[in-house]
Amino acid sequence: xxxxxxxxxxxxxxxxxxxxxxxxxxxxxxxxxxxxxxxxxxxxxxxxxxxxxxxxxxxxxxxxxxxxxxxxxxxxxxxxxxxxxxxxxxxxxxxxxxxxxxxxxxxxxxxxxxxxxxxxxxxxxxxxxxxxxxxxxxxxxxxxxxxxxxxxxxxxxxxxxxxxxxxxxxxxxxxxxxxxxxxxxxxxxxxxxxxxxxxxxxxxxxxxxxxxxxxxxxxxxxxxxxxxxxxxxxxxxxxxxxxxxxxxxxxxxxxxxxx
Amino acid sequence: xxxxxxxxxxxxxxxxxxxxxxxxxxxxxxxxxxxxxxxxxxxxxxxxxxxxxxxxxxxxxxxxxxxxxxxxxxxxxxxxxxxxxxxxxxxxxxxxxxxxxxxxxxxxxxxxxxxxxxxxxxxxxxxxxxxxxxxxxxxxxxxxxxxxxxxxxxxxxxxxxxxxxxxxxxxxxxxxxxxxxxxxxxxxxxxxxxxxxxxxxxxxxxxxxxxxxxxxxxxxxxxxxxxxxxxxxxxxxxxxxxxxxxxxxxxxxxxxxxxxxxxxxxxxxxxxxxxxxxxxxxxxxxxxxxxxxxxxxxxxxxxxxxxxxxxxxxxxxxxxxxxxxxxxx
Ligand SMILES: Nc1ncnc2c1ncn2[C@@H]1O[C@H](COP(=O)(O)OP(=O)(O)OP(=O)(O)O)[C@@H](O)[C@H]1O
Ligand SMILES: [Mg+2]
Numbered sequence: 132x133x134x135x136x137x138x139x140x141x142x143x144x145x146x147x148x149x150x151x152x153x154x155x156x157x158x159x160x161x162x163x164x165x166x167x168x169x170x171x172x173x174x175x176x177x178x179x180x181x182x183x184x185x186x187x188x189x190x191x192x193x194x195x196x197x198x199x200x201x202x203x204x205x206x207x208x209x210x211x212x213x214x215x216x217x218x219x220x221x222x223x224x225x226x227x228x229x230x231x232x233x234x235x236x237x238x239x240x241x242x243x244x245x246x247x248x249x250x251x252x253x254x255x256x257x258x259x260x261x262x263x264x265x266x267x268x269x270x271x272x273x274x275x276x277x278x279x280x281x282x283x284x285x286x287x288x289x290x291x292x293x294x295x296x297x298x299x300x301x302x303x304x305x306x307x308x309x310x311x312x313x314x315x316x317x318x319x320x321x322x323x324x325x326x327x328x329x330x331x332x333x334x335x336x337x338x339x340x341x342x343x344x345x346x347x348x349x350x351x352x353x354x355x356x357x358x359x360x361x362x363x364x365x366x367x368x369x370x371x372x373x374x375x376x377x378x379x380x381x382x383x384x385x386x387x388x389x390x
Numbered sequence: 391x392x393x394x395x396x397x398x399x400x401x402x403x404x405x406x407x408x409x410x411x412x413x414x415x416x417x418x419x420x421x422x423x424x425x426x427x428x429x430x431x432x433x434x435x436x437x438x439x440x441x442x443x444x445x446x447x448x449x450x451x452x453x454x455x456x457x458x459x460x461x462x463x464x465x466x467x468x469x470x471x472x473x474x475x476x477x478x479x480x481x482x483x484x485x486x487x488x489x490x491x492x493x494x495x496x497x498x499x500x501x502x503x504x505x506x507x508x509x510x511x512x513x514x515x516x517x518x519x520x521x522x523x524x525x526x527x528x529x530x531x532x533x534x535x536x537x538x539x540x541x542x543x544x545x546x547x548x549x550x551x552x553x554x555x556x557x558x559x560x561x562x563x564x565x566x567x568x569x570x571x572x573x574x575x576x577x578x579x580x581x582x583x584x585x586x587x588x589x590x591x592x593x594x595x596x597x598x599x600x601x602x603x604x605x606x607x608x609x610x611x612x613x614x615x616x617x618x619x620x621x622x623x624x625x626x627x628x629x630x631x632x633x634x635x636x637x638x639x640x641x642x643x644x645x646x647x648x649x650x651x652x653x654x655x656x657x658x659x660x661x662x663x664x665x666x667x668x669x670x671x672x673x674x675x676x677x678x679x680x681x682x683x684x685x686x687x688x689x690x691x692x693x694x695x696x697x698x699x700x701x702x703x704x705x706x707x708x709x710x711x712x713x714x715x716x717x718x719x
Contacts, residue, residue, distance in 0.1 A: 186604075188603075188604060207603070207606065207608070208603060208604050208605070208606045209606035209608070212605075212606045213606075218604065220604060224598075224600070224601040224604045224605070225598070225601060226593070226594045226597040226598040226601050226602065226664070227597060227598065227664075228593060228596075228597035228598075228664035228665055229590070229593055229594060229597060233590055233593070233594075236590075237590060237591075237594055237601075237602065237605045237607070238591075238602070238605035238606045238607045239605075239606075240587040240590055242587055248582065248586050248588070249586060249587040249588070250581075250585050250586050250587075251585055251586060251587055251590065253585070
């Protein structure tokens, strides 16, 4: 398989067991460069588990992950981040006690010093933060030094998204990013996903809102009880059909071949 | 009416800075002691007071870093006694030069810190239980090793003596080397916590370890490093103390763990992680030391003395906790 035709990410036969509970029973998932895949399924279907494995936060019991055709073993989120996979979690992953700027750069604080202590380049942090706040449209009353405790749920989500924007990930994984968001912020998130695709990046996007999924997705993957039951391209997606598959009333017989 | 409002706004502004409460307490208590006993602010009493500050203060600085990362260390008092005891036992009984014996003492302390860190992060036991157990082990080891007898610490290398317990006298004020170490460490740790990448990771580890890990921060490594550093600081403070008083006592540093935690928390560092201030701890150290000094000076009976210190610590911590809740809502 040559580098240019390989999918950006390929997950093969992913199994995850918690003791006797099987959260994932051998799931395959591939994402092409510049593609937006929506991951659907009922509560407890295994969506979050699957993307935690993809982002290095959790390890599969068995199965393989390939990035651009190369088999990889993630020991931590650091490994996934280094390979260009940014994740925005269901429970927004910000540190409340830190300011916006410190959160944006957490783990990758810019530093010019070469000595044993890496002093942060705070001028750059502040500058980039102010720019990003403008880009996600919440710069009105917020500065880089505002603590996260002073932000609304939507504003917090926007910060997490600004982070993925800035670090230019190849694959952005979003676990229910529109949860708890107002109309305006939801549109912001969906616009961001479309922009990411235009910039050639890929997204995996978990949601319970069919309407949101249909607005942006190129392909829908449905999980049910830890198994992939459908993989449907945009042209064949209808709300009724996908809802029936999610509820187990219909087989996703045409598991579309990827490519 | 507006006058009252302005006053309220000023008070709110001041209270928003975490270090302002201990500072106000320090000024108020100093003023009180001074009014009852003017000798409190005499140069002799001040330099006497500051002579005792570094030994607890150095530990309190390390404790601030640990608390900020969401853990604490109850074994510091035991390490404070054990490391110099080990060092001077080797010097006195094996005849190894002090420089080498010091390295052995530091290494032993850092090994203790490493074990603390590994048990907390890799085995997943709370730092309270791990370090409580370690306190008993290390204290017991020191008593067993020494059979309860102190080791003399006099007559070492004069350069090391000067570095640890040398003094500079300016007019009526005597400054001890320990104070300079304390100030140097405080300045370094203040900037480390506020301005360095590692400081940001410490805050994140204590604030929301899960998020920090999701950002690729190795929170276990952060915590382990802090435990090792903490034990090193405790052994260093113990060495200064033992050298100053001329003997390494196996029961030295008893109760220091709680007193240094109190100093940090009174200064505005959260007991629950994610918020820490070195400046606050420096104020907290001076505050608690000056209260200890002041209540003796104004003649509180010796037997009631610890009771007073305890009450003052509880009051100061309650004020801090109430404010934290107020700021959260
Ligand atoms: N740490 C864990 N220990 C045990 N079981 C777990 C654990 N994490 C997840 N599970 C189980 O794995 C299954 C899949 O969970 P997962 O969180 O992936 O679901 P989900 O599809 O994201 O659901 P939702 O839409 O509600 O977020 C569930 O049955 C859950 O109970
Ligand atoms: Mg989920």
